[in-house]
Amino acid sequence: MTIYDIAKMAGVSASSVSRVINDKPGVNPETRRKIKTLLEDNNYVPNEIARGLVSRNSRMVGVLVPEGYSLHLMEGAYHITGRLSEVNYGTIILKTGCSEAECAEGIRSIEERNVDAVVLMGSRYANDKVARAVQHFMPKKPVFLLNGEMAGANVYSVISDECGGLSACVKFLVQKGRKHIVYISDAMDRPSSFQKRQGFLQGVRETGIYKDMADTRRFMYEGLNNDIDSGERIMEQALLEHPDTDGLICATDMLACGAVRVLHRKGIRIPEQIAVIGVDNSSFADACYPRLTSLNNMILESGDEIASKLIASLEGHEPKANRIMLLTEIVERETT
């Protein structure tokens, strides 16, 4: 059902139908009414695609999400989708592989869809290959990067101070009198993980709980996956090597859930014997027993910030700043 079909039925030209559809003036009220009912009766739906071809904008935003179990990130994407839906923008979600090449390919791939703007979910996209792909394939299109930094005049980054946050976590535990703090990192293949690690190191340095880097290293563990099982396995290992652990910082809430489980099993009281902090402030922090104290790294808030900037940008108001940093904060619950 096209405007031509309707036009034929109404005995008018397609232009008139177009005018009616878009509420433009210059149509006889009588004709307008006639066309309108015809439109209704035939369940006519305009083809936004064809529209976009002529108006040169598609009312679509591309959102790239890396594959793998990063439910929290997906929650953020979902949130952005909601905001865009409100202003009648569609969201094309593209799940990309995790390698730099696959991420870059995602840029090319989404460009095919002629989207008006692009959102990159997560620090995984913050690398040179992706930056080059952006400059190649969409040098003028607004690109928003969540939780990472990227060069480019058209790239807007919203990052969260995870480094400072992790450092604050260490200080927080030290203030509570903890002396033997273990850090369980998530898989180190993203800038975000690196930032968190740096933050932990900084916190250790500033509080002076360990005497040197070599000493500190002994208290740092790395998970392969960011899931509960992984947290469990590492905690077992950590307790074996450091029976006197009295503080624990996990790079994700999921890892913390696993770690907490081990503590329960061993009859270790939380937080009396070991205090625990996670990162993400996700639903898992709430599902954990006891409720998990967690560093809010502002993923959802960043998404919201991006959505706002995105919508403004789509309406012609270019963001003034290319980089925004959201400060993190510790949300204290029952494990500290």
Next chain:
Amino acid sequence: MTIYDIAKMAGVSASSVSRVINDKPGVNPETRRKIKTLLEDNNYVPNEIARGLVSRNSRMVGVLVPEGYSLHLMEGAYHITGRLSEVNYGTIILKTGCSEAECAEGIRSIEERNVDAVVLMGSRYANDKVARAVQHFMPKKPVFLLNGEMAGANVYSVISDECGGLSACVKFLVQKGRKHIVYISDAMDRPSSFQKRQGFLQGVRETGIYKDMADTRRFMYEGLNNDIDSGERIMEQALLEHPDTDGLICATDMLACGAVRVLHRKGIRIPEQIAVIGVDNSSFADACYPRLTSLNNMILESGDEIASKLIASLEGHEPKANRIMLLTEIVERETT
């Protein structure tokens, strides 16, 4: 950068460029090479939108997800997105309101995007208004409904036997010697919730643990939201009214997480004093302490089934059956 630009640079016609782009025969190898490098050098990306205009298909699938905190559903959508990405199909996610009218409006809205097929995530879409919208706006387009049934020759439903599953949960607990089983329902505004409720009633009837409907009703509670807090509040209430409760079935894992928290607080041993079963078999079942026994209602598997059928359908193989039911199963962990 269009094929015309490239054509001009190569000193050929757009047709030849098109042939090269689509790997079609009938181009002089020499010319082909020349065009190919030109394409590369200029970072040419074909406009899938314009392509779709002529080929009358957009290589896009619309996925409707209801707003509200249904993380598990979103996980399913994410999964489908991944499957579609593999075969180079884009996914347009549209978050719709929860009312029937808003759901139906979603159908119209997604049709504007000219998608090749539509997926409706969740039983919320299984209502007459949506069914009518489908028949109005996309009577010939393949529509897949997850966890619900809908009339229409072009509608394919993948439902899970939640009714049978809930009934099985009751029997499962009764077999373990439980006599006072409480049921905490999620918000009753979806067919799925109704199914689960029916299943509980059926289980009660078949095991004969309660003498009549009025008696049974006393053990049934309803949550306003499907979150942890809600589970907590209801459990408090239930324990007050039924101190002798020895079995608990929660309509979602989230509710169960909240309920379990209350049991911990009151020093009630799980599963010795009260056995607990959730529904969804989600990450929250794993995050719960103790690990939550949960009815796998096959949301993820349904999504996978839909993805397969969808891809096949897009390639011209229409599904043979309009309705498929996936049987649910209890995944036993530590709370029973």
Next chain:
DNA sequence: TTGTACGCGTTATCAG
């Protein structure tokens, strides 16, 4: 107030 003609970027058809 209405209709004609053209362009958006691409593919397909057909003639050369």
Next chain:
DNA sequence: CTGATAACGCGTACAA
């Protein structure tokens, strides 16, 4: 092997 032309569905000058 190559190129001109029409068509996809719509919006928009411009002409009537």
